[in-house]
Amino acid sequence: MYDVVIGVDPGNSGGITIIENGGKISVFQMPIKTVKKVKKLKKEYDLQSIVALLKPFSGKNVLFVLERVATRPGEGNSSGFNFGVGYGELQGIAVALGFHLELVSPPVWKKDFSQLATLLFQKLKGQAKDLQDSLKSLKEKAPKQKYKTEVKQLKTEIAKLFREQKEEAKKAARELAASLQPSLASSFKLCKDDGKAESLLIAIFGKAHF
Numbered sequence: 001m002y003d004v005v006i007g008v009d010p011g012n013s014g015g016i017t018i019i020e021n022g023g024k025i026s027v028f029q030m031p032i033k034t035v036k037k038v039k040k041l042k043k044e045y046d047l048q049s050i051v052a053l054l055k056p057f058s059g060k061n062v063l064f065v066l067e068r069v070a071t072r073p074g075e076g077n078s079s080g081f082n083f084g085v086g087y088g089e090l091q092g093i094a095v096a097l098g099f100h101l102e103l104v105s106p107p108v109w110k111k112d113f114s115q116l117a118t119l120l121f122q123k124l125k126g127q128a129k130d131l132q133d134s135l136k137s138l139k140e141k142a143p144k145q146k147y148k149t150e151v152k153q154l155k156t157e158i159a160k161l162f163r164e165q166k167e168e169a170k171k172a173a174r175e176l177a178a179s180l181q182p183s184l185a186s187s188f189k190l191c192k193d194d195g196k197a198e199s200l201l202i203a204i205f206g207k208a209h210f
Contacts, residue, residue, distance in 0.1 A: 001061075002017065002061050002062060002063040002100070002207075002210070003021050003057075003061045003062065003068065004018060004021070004057050004060055004061070004062045004063070005018075005062075005063045005065065005206050006018050006019075006022050006054065006057070006062060006063065006064045006065065006094075006099070006203065007065050007200060007201070007202035007203025007204070007206055008064070008065065008066045008090060008197075008202065009030075009067055009112070009198040009199040009202060010030075010045075010067055010069060010083075010087050010090055011030065011083065011195060011196065011197045012030065012032050012043045012044075012084075013030070013047075013192060013195045014030035014190045014195035014198075014199065015027060015029055015030055015158075015195035015196035015198065015200075016028045016030060016050075016053065016054075016199050017191075017196070017198070017199040017201035017202070017203040018203075019118065019203050019204075019207060021052050024183065025177040025181060025203075027184055027187050027196045027199065027200055028053060028196070029100045029192075029193075029195065029196060030050075030195060031044070031045065031050050031053065032044070032045065032046055033045075033046040033049075037199065040134075044080070044082070044086060044202075045086045045089055045090070045202060047093070048090060049179050050090075051091060051093055051097075054093065054097055054099075055097060056099055057096075057097070058097040058099075059075040059098065061100075062096060062097075062098070062099040062100065063099070063102065063206055063207075063210050064100065064101050064102070064204045065100035065102050065104055065145070065202050065203060065205065065206030065210070066087075066090060066091065066094070066101065066102070066103055066104070066202075067103075067104060067105070067106060067109070067198070067199035067202055068103040068104055068105040068106075069083070069087055070105075073112075081181070089200040092174035092199070095200075100210075102206060102210055104202065104205065104206070108171075109201065109202055109205040110201075110202075111206075112205050113201060114175055114187075117157065131157055131158045131161065132153055132158060134152060134154055135154040135155065135158065139191055141147070170191070170194035170197075170198075171194070171199040173194055173198045173201060174188040174189070174193055174194055174197040175188075176197070176201065177197035177198075177200045178197075180200070180201075181200065184200075
């Protein structure tokens with residue numbers, strides 16, 4: 001049995017939840033800082049703040065449950081690379097602090113929460129599948145150049161569908177987190193609080209399964 005379970009929803013709008021033995025639960029917005037890179041302001045993890053938040057638990061028997069991520073529809077190469085770098089940094093911090101690291105994909109942890117599982121799969125089995133089938137069919141036709149516009153439009157529609165589905169799931173996560181921990185409901189009332197809500201649910205999943 002672990003002394004502490006830490007659930008992490010990665011990303012700039014992510015969150016960190018810490019569940020300690022005795023029932024104490026603390027929820028935090030992912031520490032983020034703005035830096036200037038190539039004349040542009042960009043957000044990235046505030047690693048020092050993350051370490052300061054987690055270091056007090058170093059030396060204890062800690063389970064660190066991090067959501068497994070993959071390339072997201074419509075995501076550019078640069079943003080995908082930056083996200084991957086930050087994701088690796090989170091894993092590095094966990095290992096350096098001596099935590100037991102577990103990676104859990106969204107479909108796996110969301111199956112424990114029926115409301116989220118329904119939202120996760122219902123459109124993928126319907127409208128998204130139809131769009132992806134149409135895209136595959138177009139790509140197999142020749143000449144490819146003739147269907148370039150249609151392919152682009154379908155890719156845009158698929159990306160839009162995934163974004164809409166993600167927003168629905170985020171809202172459901174906030175509502176579910178608030179219902180499971182009423183004393184922390186104020187932490188999940190804003191749209192930007194979805195990362196904190198998901199980190200709580202990930203921590204609850206980790207505590208139940210590991």
